[in-house]
Amino acid sequence: MDNDRIFEPFEDGLVQPPYRSEKYASTGRMAPDNVHPIAPRTATELSGPIFARSADEDRNLVSGKGGQAIGSLMRLKVRVLDEDARPQPGSFIEIWQANAAGKYQHPQDQRDAPIDPNFRSWGRGVVDANGEIDFITIRPGAYPVPNSGGWWRPPHIHLSAYGSTFLSHIITQLYFPGDPLNEIDGIFQGIPDPVARERLVLKPDADSGIPEAALGFRFDLVLRGRSQTPLEN
Numbered sequence: 001m002d003n004d005r006i007f008e009p010f011e012d013g014l015v016q017p018p019y020r021s022e023k024y025a026s027t028g029r030m031a032p033d034n035v036h037p038i039a040p041r042t043a044t045e046l047s048g049p050i051f052a053r054s055a056d057e058d059r060n061l062v063s064g065k066g067g068q069a070i071g072s073l074m075r076l077k078v079r080v081l082d083e084d085a086r087p088q089p090g091s092f093i094e095i096w097q098a099n100a101a102g103k104y105q106h107p108q109d110q111r112d113a114p115i116d117p118n119f120r121s122w123g124r125g126v127v128d129a130n131g132e133i134d135f136i137t138i139r140p141g142a143y144p145v146p147n148s149g150g151w152w153r154p155p156h157i158h159l160s161a162y163g164s165t166f167l168s169h170i171i172t173q174l175y176f177p178g179d180p181l182n183e184i185d186g187i188f189q190g191i192p193d194p195v196a197r198e199r200l201v202l203k204p205d206a207d208s209g210i211p212e213a214a215l216g217f218r219f220d221l222v223l224r225g226r227s228q229t230p231l232e233n
Protein backbone atom coordinates (compact mmCIF):
# COMPACT_ATOMS: atom_id res chain seq x y z
CA MET A 1 0.00 0.00 0.00
CA ASP A 2 1.15 3.52 -0.71
CA ASN A 3 1.94 4.95 2.73
CA ASP A 4 0.81 8.41 1.66
CA ARG A 5 -2.73 7.13 1.32
CA ILE A 6 -3.18 5.27 4.60
CA PHE A 7 -6.62 5.92 6.02
CA GLU A 8 -6.81 8.65 8.63
CA PRO A 9 -10.11 9.92 9.95
CA PHE A 10 -10.92 13.59 9.38
CA GLU A 11 -10.52 16.01 12.22
CA ASP A 12 -13.99 16.42 13.63
CA GLY A 13 -15.19 20.00 13.89
CA LEU A 14 -13.18 21.18 10.90
CA VAL A 15 -14.41 19.33 7.84
CA GLN A 16 -18.11 18.95 8.57
CA PRO A 17 -20.26 22.01 9.26
CA PRO A 18 -21.94 22.16 12.69
CA TYR A 19 -25.58 21.08 12.92
CA ARG A 20 -26.42 24.60 14.02
CA SER A 21 -24.66 27.39 12.17
CA GLU A 22 -25.18 31.10 12.76
CA LYS A 23 -24.36 31.76 9.12
CA TYR A 24 -26.98 29.30 7.92
CA ALA A 25 -30.17 30.56 9.53
CA SER A 26 -32.46 27.62 8.76
CA THR A 27 -30.19 25.23 10.70
CA GLY A 28 -31.69 26.89 13.79
CA ARG A 29 -34.95 25.10 12.96
CA MET A 30 -33.38 21.82 11.81
CA ALA A 31 -30.59 21.18 14.31
CA PRO A 32 -31.31 18.57 17.01
CA ASP A 33 -31.39 19.78 20.61
CA ASN A 34 -30.39 16.35 21.94
CA VAL A 35 -27.98 13.59 20.98
CA HIS A 36 -29.26 11.41 18.14
CA PRO A 37 -30.66 8.06 19.27
CA ILE A 38 -29.19 5.21 17.21
CA ALA A 39 -31.97 3.01 15.86
CA PRO A 40 -31.29 -0.73 15.52
CA ARG A 41 -30.34 -1.79 12.00
CA THR A 42 -32.47 -4.59 10.66
CA ALA A 43 -32.64 -6.44 7.35
CA THR A 44 -34.89 -3.71 6.02
CA GLU A 45 -32.15 -1.12 6.43
CA LEU A 46 -29.23 -3.32 5.42
CA SER A 47 -30.47 -5.39 2.48
CA GLY A 48 -31.26 -2.89 -0.21
CA PRO A 49 -32.27 -1.27 -2.38
CA ILE A 50 -30.46 -2.26 -5.59
CA PHE A 51 -30.14 0.76 -7.84
CA ALA A 52 -30.05 -0.28 -11.47
CA ARG A 53 -31.71 2.35 -13.64
CA SER A 54 -29.28 4.69 -15.37
CA ALA A 55 -30.87 6.11 -18.50
CA ASP A 56 -29.14 8.74 -20.65
CA GLU A 57 -32.19 11.00 -20.56
CA ASP A 58 -32.08 11.04 -16.75
CA ARG A 59 -28.59 12.56 -16.90
CA ASN A 60 -29.47 15.27 -19.42
CA LEU A 61 -31.11 18.31 -17.83
CA VAL A 62 -31.01 20.60 -20.87
CA SER A 63 -32.87 18.96 -23.73
CA GLY A 64 -36.50 20.06 -23.54
CA LYS A 65 -39.19 19.54 -26.15
CA GLY A 66 -38.69 23.12 -27.36
CA GLY A 67 -34.90 22.91 -27.71
CA GLN A 68 -31.86 23.41 -25.54
CA ALA A 69 -32.09 25.11 -22.15
CA ILE A 70 -30.79 28.67 -21.85
CA GLY A 71 -27.44 29.10 -20.15
CA SER A 72 -23.81 28.12 -20.25
CA LEU A 73 -23.81 24.43 -21.18
CA MET A 74 -21.56 22.21 -19.07
CA ARG A 75 -20.81 18.55 -18.51
CA LEU A 76 -20.28 17.53 -14.93
CA LYS A 77 -18.29 14.35 -14.26
CA VAL A 78 -18.60 12.95 -10.75
CA ARG A 79 -16.37 10.23 -9.34
CA VAL A 80 -17.21 8.34 -6.14
CA LEU A 81 -14.07 7.26 -4.28
CA ASP A 82 -13.08 5.73 -0.97
CA GLU A 83 -10.25 7.00 1.26
CA ASP A 84 -7.65 5.33 -0.94
CA ALA A 85 -9.08 6.80 -4.17
CA ARG A 86 -10.56 3.46 -5.18
CA PRO A 87 -13.70 3.87 -7.31
CA GLN A 88 -16.98 2.89 -5.69
CA PRO A 89 -19.31 1.53 -8.37
CA GLY A 90 -23.05 1.22 -7.83
CA SER A 91 -23.71 4.49 -5.98
CA PHE A 92 -26.95 6.19 -6.99
CA ILE A 93 -26.38 9.89 -7.61
CA GLU A 94 -29.03 12.59 -7.86
CA ILE A 95 -28.41 16.27 -8.58
CA TRP A 96 -30.77 19.24 -8.48
CA GLN A 97 -30.18 22.90 -9.19
CA ALA A 98 -31.68 26.24 -10.26
CA ASN A 99 -31.86 27.30 -13.91
CA ALA A 100 -29.69 30.01 -15.45
CA ALA A 101 -31.94 32.67 -13.88
CA GLY A 102 -31.57 31.19 -10.40
CA LYS A 103 -35.11 29.76 -10.43
CA TYR A 104 -35.99 26.27 -9.20
CA GLN A 105 -38.60 24.17 -10.96
CA HIS A 106 -40.43 23.69 -7.70
CA PRO A 107 -43.69 25.06 -6.28
CA GLN A 108 -41.87 26.47 -3.25
CA ASP A 109 -39.83 28.77 -5.48
CA GLN A 110 -42.27 31.66 -5.86
CA ARG A 111 -39.71 34.26 -6.87
CA ASP A 112 -40.50 36.38 -9.90
CA ALA A 113 -37.80 34.91 -12.14
CA PRO A 114 -38.25 33.15 -15.48
CA ILE A 115 -38.88 29.42 -15.74
CA ASP A 116 -37.02 27.76 -18.60
CA PRO A 117 -39.41 25.22 -20.16
CA ASN A 118 -36.47 23.37 -21.68
CA PHE A 119 -34.59 22.96 -18.42
CA ARG A 120 -35.29 20.21 -15.91
CA SER A 121 -34.00 20.92 -12.41
CA TRP A 122 -32.90 17.36 -11.61
CA GLY A 123 -30.82 14.46 -12.89
CA ARG A 124 -30.03 10.97 -11.61
CA GLY A 125 -28.16 7.78 -12.39
CA VAL A 126 -25.91 4.99 -11.15
CA VAL A 127 -22.12 5.36 -11.25
CA ASP A 128 -20.31 2.92 -13.54
CA ALA A 129 -17.56 0.36 -12.82
CA ASN A 130 -15.01 3.21 -12.63
CA GLY A 131 -17.10 5.00 -10.01
CA GLU A 132 -18.05 7.67 -12.57
CA ILE A 133 -21.19 9.34 -13.82
CA ASP A 134 -21.72 12.44 -15.93
CA PHE A 135 -24.52 14.96 -16.36
CA ILE A 136 -25.24 17.49 -19.08
CA THR A 137 -26.55 20.67 -17.51
CA ILE A 138 -26.11 24.46 -17.42
CA ARG A 139 -24.30 26.64 -14.95
CA PRO A 140 -27.03 27.65 -12.48
CA GLY A 141 -27.74 31.26 -11.57
CA ALA A 142 -27.45 32.84 -8.13
CA TYR A 143 -30.67 33.40 -6.20
CA PRO A 144 -31.71 35.55 -3.25
CA VAL A 145 -32.49 33.94 0.09
CA PRO A 146 -35.84 35.25 1.40
CA ASN A 147 -35.77 37.27 4.64
CA SER A 148 -32.01 37.13 4.83
CA GLY A 149 -31.17 40.80 4.52
CA GLY A 150 -29.87 40.65 0.99
CA TRP A 151 -28.00 37.35 0.99
CA TRP A 152 -27.81 35.58 -2.38
CA ARG A 153 -26.72 31.97 -2.74
CA PRO A 154 -23.80 31.55 -5.15
CA PRO A 155 -24.32 29.27 -8.15
CA HIS A 156 -24.35 25.72 -6.81
CA ILE A 157 -25.52 22.19 -7.58
CA HIS A 158 -27.03 19.97 -4.90
CA LEU A 159 -25.85 16.33 -4.93
CA SER A 160 -27.20 13.27 -3.13
CA ALA A 161 -25.51 9.86 -3.10
CA TYR A 162 -26.88 6.52 -1.93
CA GLY A 163 -24.59 3.57 -1.26
CA SER A 164 -25.75 -0.01 -1.01
CA THR A 165 -28.47 0.69 1.56
CA PHE A 166 -30.88 3.48 2.37
CA LEU A 167 -28.87 4.13 5.55
CA SER A 168 -25.86 4.90 3.41
CA HIS A 169 -26.89 8.35 2.19
CA ILE A 170 -25.10 11.67 1.98
CA ILE A 171 -25.98 15.09 0.59
CA THR A 172 -23.76 18.01 -0.29
CA GLN A 173 -23.48 21.04 -2.57
CA LEU A 174 -21.02 21.81 -5.36
CA TYR A 175 -19.71 25.32 -6.06
CA PHE A 176 -18.03 27.08 -8.97
CA PRO A 177 -14.40 28.18 -8.84
CA GLY A 178 -13.78 31.89 -8.40
CA ASP A 179 -17.37 32.98 -7.84
CA PRO A 180 -17.25 36.07 -5.56
CA LEU A 181 -20.46 35.01 -3.79
CA ASN A 182 -18.65 31.93 -2.45
CA GLU A 183 -16.76 34.19 -0.05
CA ILE A 184 -19.92 35.49 1.65
CA ASP A 185 -22.17 32.43 1.44
CA GLY A 186 -23.32 31.38 4.89
CA ILE A 187 -23.68 27.73 3.89
CA PHE A 188 -20.35 27.35 2.07
CA GLN A 189 -18.54 29.33 4.77
CA GLY A 190 -20.24 27.18 7.45
CA ILE A 191 -17.54 24.55 6.80
CA PRO A 192 -14.80 25.59 9.24
CA ASP A 193 -11.72 24.34 7.37
CA PRO A 194 -10.92 26.33 4.19
CA VAL A 195 -9.06 23.33 2.76
CA ALA A 196 -12.15 21.18 3.24
CA ARG A 197 -14.34 23.90 1.67
CA GLU A 198 -12.24 23.77 -1.48
CA ARG A 199 -13.20 20.11 -1.91
CA LEU A 200 -16.72 21.29 -2.78
CA VAL A 201 -15.44 23.54 -5.58
CA LEU A 202 -15.73 22.05 -9.08
CA LYS A 203 -12.52 21.61 -11.05
CA PRO A 204 -12.51 22.88 -14.64
CA ASP A 205 -11.50 19.99 -16.89
CA ALA A 206 -11.43 20.20 -20.67
CA ASP A 207 -11.49 16.42 -21.03
CA SER A 208 -14.83 16.34 -19.23
CA GLY A 209 -16.38 18.89 -21.58
CA ILE A 210 -17.76 18.66 -25.11
CA PRO A 211 -15.51 20.46 -27.61
CA GLU A 212 -16.94 23.84 -28.65
CA ALA A 213 -20.23 23.00 -26.94
CA ALA A 214 -19.95 22.43 -23.20
CA LEU A 215 -17.53 23.39 -20.45
CA GLY A 216 -16.19 20.46 -18.48
CA PHE A 217 -16.09 20.23 -14.70
CA ARG A 218 -15.05 17.40 -12.40
CA PHE A 219 -16.03 16.59 -8.86
CA ASP A 220 -14.66 13.83 -6.63
CA LEU A 221 -16.98 12.61 -3.90
CA VAL A 222 -14.67 11.09 -1.28
CA LEU A 223 -16.63 9.04 1.20
CA ARG A 224 -14.25 9.02 4.16
CA GLY A 225 -10.67 9.56 5.29
CA ARG A 226 -8.59 12.70 5.46
CA SER A 227 -9.87 13.90 2.07
CA GLN A 228 -13.51 13.33 2.96
CA THR A 229 -16.03 15.50 1.20
CA PRO A 230 -17.85 17.90 3.53
CA LEU A 231 -21.62 17.37 3.69
CA GLU A 232 -24.23 20.11 3.29
CA ASN A 233 -27.96 19.55 3.38
Ligand SMILES: [Fe+2]
Pocket residue numbers: 098153156158
Ligand atom coordinates in the same frame (compact mmCIF):
# COMPACT_ATOMS: atom_id res chain seq x y z
FE1 LIG B 1 -29.98 25.55 -3.79
